[in-house]
Amino acid sequence: MLARVDDRHQRTIHISIDGRAVEVRAGDTVATALLAADIAACRISAVSETPRGPYCLMGVCFECLVTVDGVGNRQGCLIEVREGMAIETQSRRREAGR
Amino acid sequence: MTEAGTERRDYDVAVVGGGLVGAAVAWGLARLGQRVAMLDEGDDAKRASRGNFALVWVQSKGLGMAEYASWTVRGSQAWPALADALSRETGIDVALQQPGGFHLALSEKELETRAQNLMRLHNQPRMVGYETTILGAADVRKMLPDVGPEVVGGSYCPLDGHVNSQKLLRALHTGLARHGGTYLPGRRVNGIATRDGAFRLSTPRGELAAAKVVLAAGNANMTLAPMVGLSAPMLPERGQIIVTERVAPFLHHPVVTIRQTDEGSVMIGDSKEEATDPAGMTFPINTVMADRAVRMFPRLARLNVVRTWSAIRVMTADGFPIYEQSTTAPGAFVVTCHSGVTLAANHALEIAPMIAKGALDESLGAFSARRFDARPR
Ligand SMILES: Cc1cc2nc3c(=O)[nH]c(=O)nc-3n(C[C@H](O)[C@H](O)[C@H](O)COP(=O)(O)OP(=O)(O)OC[C@H]3O[C@@H](n4cnc5c(N)ncnc54)[C@H](O)[C@@H]3O)c2cc1C
Ligand code: FES
Numbered sequence: 020m021l022a023r024v025d026d027r028h029q030r031t032i033h034i035s036i037d038g039r040a041v042e043v044r045a046g047d048t049v050a051t052a053l054l055a056a057d058i059a060a061c062r063i064s065a066v067s068e069t070p071r072g073p074y075c076l077m078g079v080c081f082e083c084l085v086t087v088d089g090v091g092n093r094q095g096c097l098i099e100v101r102e103g104m105a106i107e108t109q110s111r112r113r114e115a116g117r
Numbered sequence: 118m119t120e121a122g123t124e125r126r127d128y129d130v131a132v133v134g135g136g137l138v139g140a141a142v143a144w145g146l147a148r149l150g151q152r153v154a155m156l157d158e159g160d161d162a163k164r165a166s167r168g169n170f171a172l173v174w175v176q177s178k179g180l181g182m183a184e185y186a187s188w189t190v191r192g193s194q195a196w197p198a199l200a201d202a203l204s205r206e207t208g209i210d211v212a213l214q215q216p217g218g219f220h221l222a223l224s225e226k227e228l229e230t231r232a233q234n235l236m237r238l239h240n241q242p243r244m245v246g247y248e249t250t251i252l253g254a255a256d257v258r259k260m261l262p263d264v265g266p267e268v269v270g271g272s273y274c275p276l277d278g279h280v281n282s283q284k285l286l287r288a289l290h291t292g293l294a295r296h297g298g299t300y301l302p303g304r305r306v307n308g309i310a311t312r313d314g315a316f317r318l319s320t321p322r323g324e325l326a327a328a329k330v331v332l333a334a335g336n337a338n339m340t341l342a343p344m345v346g347l348s349a350p351m352l353p354e355r356g357q358i359i360v361t362e363r364v365a366p367f368l369h370h371p372v373v374t375i376r377q378t379d380e381g382s383v384m385i386g387d388s389k390e391e392a393t394d395p396a397g398m399t400f401p402i403n404t405v406m407a408d409r410a411v412r413m414f415p416r417l418a419r420l421n422v423v424r425t426w427s428a429i430r431v432m433t434a435d436g437f438p439i440y441e442q443s444t445t446a447p448g449a450f451v452v453t454c455h456s457g458v459t460l461a462a463n464h465a466l467e468i469a470p471m472i473a474k475g476a477l478d479e480s481l482g483a484f485s486a487r488r489f490d491a492r493p494r
Contacts, residue, residue, distance in 0.1 A: 065365050066365070092362050115417065116416030116418065
């Protein structure tokens with residue numbers, strides 16, 4: 020369970036994660052929004068089909084892949100949340116060209 | 118008494134270079150009980166062993182030297198024993214798969230060129246016989262259902278395969294350590310002298326003595342070999358690779374320029390062979406690689422690219438391996454080649470025992486660097 024360091028007061032932003040309405044802070048990345056919402060696993064891996072979640076939080080490991088506004092396999096840690104954004108975790112493994 | 122900065126422990130063999138070739142030989146020697154030191158540069162070094170395409174590849178090898186074709190076939194056949202031994206000794210699965218591989222053609226002309234080259238290869242004197250079949254589009258599609266409409270056919274060789282070459286390098290290093298071998302990074306060898314019946318290798322961190330020395334420093338063999346009366350003419354050359362996001366396994370046979378790794382990534386590489394595509398002249402090589410890959414497998418068009426890199430190939434002047442022992446400084450060997458993944462089993466399981474015994478087998482005579490001499494020595 021991750022707790023926020025409450026020393027900055029950011030605007031509230033409304034997004035959805037898997038259809039559920041969630042309030043996050045302006046400036047959050049999609050990956051931090053997921054972690055703050057207690058979602059540690061955001062996808063399953065392509066070969067072994069095991070759960071994976073944000074790890075490096077800096078664009079290197081490609082573990083934080085999620086579907087953002089309908090586009091699959093985006094790196095959540097590199098995308099800032101926007102009002103109305105729809106994030107989906109990936110419960111099915113990624114297929115080429117599907 | 119030892120001089121300041123001298124590494125005190127003496128070794129049976131000093132292997133210069135910790136890439137795939139050096140590590141294969143060093144591991145092979147260490148498991149025979151030899152005391153081995155492997156000297157390497159630091160992690161800032163450019164290493165073909167870190168940037169390669171990881172095919173264990175047979176078809177097309179050996180045009181111009183039939184012995185190289187036989188050597189490569191032997192390597193492909195010995196690879197399962199290497200993978201087993203590494204897995205047993207280190208617990209690392211190097212993900213060897215040998216389901217047979219393809220070379221795909223995007224036009225009748227390309228297919229024709231491919232067939233002609235294979236015929237020239239297999240018509241050489243002393244050529245070892247092995248199966249490579251030219252297949253039409255329908256037969257290719259039976260084994261690679263995802264090929265695009267532009268694929269008119271290709272060649273298939275059941276000996277071809279691939280591994281995870283990063284895991285291979287790691288396994289060889291781990292295996293070396295298991296057998297008591299010593300890895301010495303940050304030891305760029307800048308001089309080799311023979312004194313008191315031993316080779317003395319000087320490095321920025323002092324001197325190291327060994328009874329034998331194996332030069333396996335890739336393209337740097339060019340400058341190291343003359344220090345011990347050997348020669349290794351090299352012509353380094355750039356290669357490029359594109360890596361996509363990981364996806365569910367769909368490509369069950371490696372293609373010479375496209376393969377799906379054990380972890381699901383698709384790697385797209387370049388191939389100099391039979392560069393018949395005129396786009397090769399006008400567009401950056403990366404663009405051509407990606408374009409050809411998508412025409413071969415249209416499903417690739419929607420994949421995200423996550424990395425690209427280029428790496429310098431280790432390349433001898435004629436592209437064939439150089440294996441030789443010095444006549445003026447016996448005990449000094451050079452071992453270098455351009456397909457260090459494919460030939461890893463040969464180096465670990467055949468060359469290393471020969472070096473331990475002190476002589477390369479006569480059957481390796483074709484790989485002597487004497488072939489580059491204008492006049493016989
Ligand atoms: C893009 C590309 C694709 C490839 N694809 C394939 C493939 O599909 N299949 C295949 O079989 N092969 C492939 N190869 C070739 C393969 O990677 C090489 O044959 C192999 O890695 C060579 O290993 P090496 O140990 O000789 O060289 P390197 O990996 O270059 O290692 C040489 C080592 O020597 C060290 N060194 C250099 N000078 C000194 C010195 N003076 N003292 C101490 N250490 C020194 C370096 O630091 C380095 O660690 C490919 C290569 C490239 C670049
Ligand atoms: S968490 Fe590593 S790339 Fe996003």
